[in-house]
Amino acid sequence: DTGVSQDPRHKITKRGQNVTFRCDPISEHNRLYWYRQTLGQGPEFLTYFQNEAQLEKSRLLSDRFSAERPKGSFSTLEIQRTEQGDSAMYLCASRAGAYNEQFFGPGTRLTVL
Amino acid sequence: AQSVTQLGSHVSVSEGALVLLRCNYSSSVPPYLFWYVQYPNQGLQLLLKYTTGATLVKGINGFEAEFKKSETSFHLTKPSAHMSDAAEYFCAVSRDNNNDMRFGAGTRLTVKP
Numbered sequence: 018d019t020g021v022s023q024d025p026r027h028k029i030t031k032r033g034q035n036v037t038f039r040c041d042p043i044s045e046h047n048r049l050y051w052y053r054q055t056l057g058q059g060p061e062f063l064t065y066f067q068n069e070a071q072l073e074k075s076r077l078l079s080d081r082f083s084a085e086r087p088k089g090s091f092s093t094l095e096i097q098r099t100e101q102g103d104s105a106m107y108l109c110a111s112r113a114g115a116y117n118e119q120f121f122g123p124g125t126r127l128t129v130l
Numbered sequence: 131a132q133s134v135t136q137l138g139s140h141v142s143v144s145e146g147a148l149v150l151l152r153c154n155y156s157s158s159v160p161p162y163l164f165w166y167v168q169y170p171n172q173g174l175q176l177l178l179k180y181t182t183g184a185t186l187v188k189g190i191n192g193f194e195a196e197f198k199k200s201e202t203s204f205h206l207t208k209p210s211a212h213m214s215d216a217a218e219y220f221c222a223v224s225r226d227n228n229n230d231m232r233f234g235a236g237t238r239l240t241v242k243p
């Protein structure tokens with residue numbers, strides 16, 4: 018059994034570049050979540066998918082951010098025109114149903130220079 | 131709207147001493163409450179959760195937490211700290227099947243030999 022995986026684990030980019038992260042949830046988990054965690058803070062909810070449908074988005078998710086889950090399996094989170102304030106850990110989580118535990122991946126640490 | 135306040139960003143205890151990490155929540159509806167642990171460079175791992183029923187919840191690694199509605203608290207305790215307990219601990223709240231889980235800022239636990 019594999020847990021939630023995220024790729025890459027670390028990403029360093031220059032301001033203004035676009036970056037894309039991938040999350041592979043636990044198989045058969047229909048719900049998938051993205052969070053952002055900055056230093057010294059807890060994770061902040063960004064967006065949520067049920068199967069391929071993006072059902073909820075936080076106000077934190079500016080128009081430079083876009084997330085997809087095209088086939089209801091893996092998901093991608095893209096940040097366009099990165100800014101230094103985007104530097105954070107981006108966490109993905111999945112769960113099997115509304116009342117089940119969320120399982121978190123190890124995160125992708127983004128550094129914007 | 132739900133929110134979580136974790137009192138104390140850093141807690142230091144001696145090995146073998148009681149661990150007490152404080153969490154207070156705010157919720158307009160009956161809450162679901164969670165404690166997660168995060169080790170360096172790893173994702174979050176669920177320690178325990180309260181949904182309904184018994185207010186004293188036992189989790190992994192000897193941790194437990196008690197839901198006190200009158201005090202809007204969900205403090206995490208462990209009778210005897212172990213060196214391996216050193217990590218960041220996050221309290222979180224969500225509504226019944228709300229997918230918007232709100233995390234506290236975290237408490238870093240240090241265990242001294």
